[in-house]
Amino acid sequence: MTGTANTTEILRLENIHVVHKARTGGLFRPDRVHAVNDVSLSVHRGETIGVVGESGCGKSTLARVMVGLQKPTSGSVFFRGTNIDRRSASTAKAYGKAVSVIFQDPATALNPRMSVHDVLIDPLNVHGIGSKAARESRVAELLALVGLPPSAAEVLPSQISGGQRQRVAIARSLALEPDVIVADEPTSALDVSVRAQILNLLTDLKVQLGLGMVFISHDIQTVRYVSDRILVMYFGRVVEDGTARQVFEHPADPYTRTLLGAAPGLLTH
Numbered sequence: 242m243t244g245t246a247n248t249t250e251i252l253r254l255e256n257i258h259v260v261h262k263a264r265t266g267g268l269f270r271p272d273r274v275h276a277v278n279d280v281s282l283s284v285h286r287g288e289t290i291g292v293v294g295e296s297g298c299g300k301s302t303l304a305r306v307m308v309g310l311q312k313p314t315s316g317s318v319f320f321r322g323t324n325i326d327r328r329s330a331s332t333a334k335a336y337g338k339a340v341s342v343i344f345q346d347p348a349t350a351l352n353p354r355m356s357v358h359d360v361l362i363d364p365l366n367v368h369g370i371g372s373k374a375a376r377e378s379r380v381a382e383l384l385a386l387v388g389l390p391p392s393a394a395e396v397l398p399s400q401i402s403g404g405q406r407q408r409v410a411i412a413r414s415l416a417l418e419p420d421v422i423v424a425d426e427p428t429s430a431l432d433v434s435v436r437a438q439i440l441n442l443l444t445d446l447k448v449q450l451g452l453g454m455v456f457i458s459h460d461i462q463t464v465r466y467v468s469d470r471i472l473v474m475y476f477g478r479v480v481e482d483g484t485a486r487q488v489f490e491h492p493a494d495p496y497t498r499t500l501l502g503a504a505p506g507l508l509t510h
């Protein structure tokens with residue numbers, strides 16, 4: 242089936258279910274976990290979709306589906322209107338380039354033995370992009386995009402701060418000029434003092450580069466800060482879906498109201 246994507250839609254998930262075999266099944270425990278239960282969403286250029294919910298509600302599993310790391314048990318993923326299950330090799334390659342991911346903890350996401358330069362040039366080498374000179378200038382460009390000085394290229398990830406490491410991870414995610422970035426709890430492992438800087442950087446990049454973004458967090462205030470639309474997940478299901486304003490001003494679901502009631506001030510945890 243070919244989807245009916247409009248021109249700005251990059252990614253669409255339709256009725257996604259993911260059922261995991263439980264890690265600790267047993268006599269009185271279910272042997273399966275319905276981690277994602279009938280979730281649909283679409284991501285457009287220049288738009289940030291926030292996905293919020295408590296630990297275990299299925300956010301990371303959904304993120305893994307979006308970036309192609311987890312095959313859904315059922316449901317479809319469309320990339321620019323094409324069902325990626327029926328993708329050709331060229332669509333698969335284009336999808337891999339177009340949708341990139343930023344994980345929670347840059348300390349574990351970056352290879353500790355690779356310099357920042359090597360971290361950034363690696364995807365360009367793997368995808369055979371440009372001449373050697375063009376790749377070197379792309380590394381310099383990526384550092385500038387995320388507000389790091391050229392000298393940062395020479396250091397190891399362990400030699401810079403957590404916030405700077407997350408800037409490197411963001412630069413790496415931009416290396417192949419993606420259309421969509423999926424950011425899974427990108428500020429949760431960072432000091433409170435640098436969280437707002439990273440959120441502002443992501444928002445600026447979204448505008449500057451016209452990216453679509455999926456921003457995943459357990460913290461509804463952080464999600465509000467960056468998102469145009471918000472999806473609230475509860476036990477694998479989307480229980481609320483609306484503009485950030487609608488969700489904050491007129492939450493329809495009791496669970497959303499609980500999240501809003503429980504949320505302390507912006508970026509404090």
Ligand SMILES: Nc1ncnc2c1ncn2[C@@H]1O[C@H](COP(=O)(O)OP(=O)(O)OP(=O)(O)O)[C@@H](O)[C@H]1O
Nearest residue numbers: 261262263264274276295296297298299300301302
């Ligand atoms: N590979 C897996 N095998 C078995 N169960 C899994 C697997 N991955 C996730 N789960 C289970 O699926 C449910 C959803 O997990 P998931 O990590 O997607 O939620 P989350 O909202 O991202 O939570 P967290 O923020 O704690 O990672 C949880 O019950 C989790 O234990």
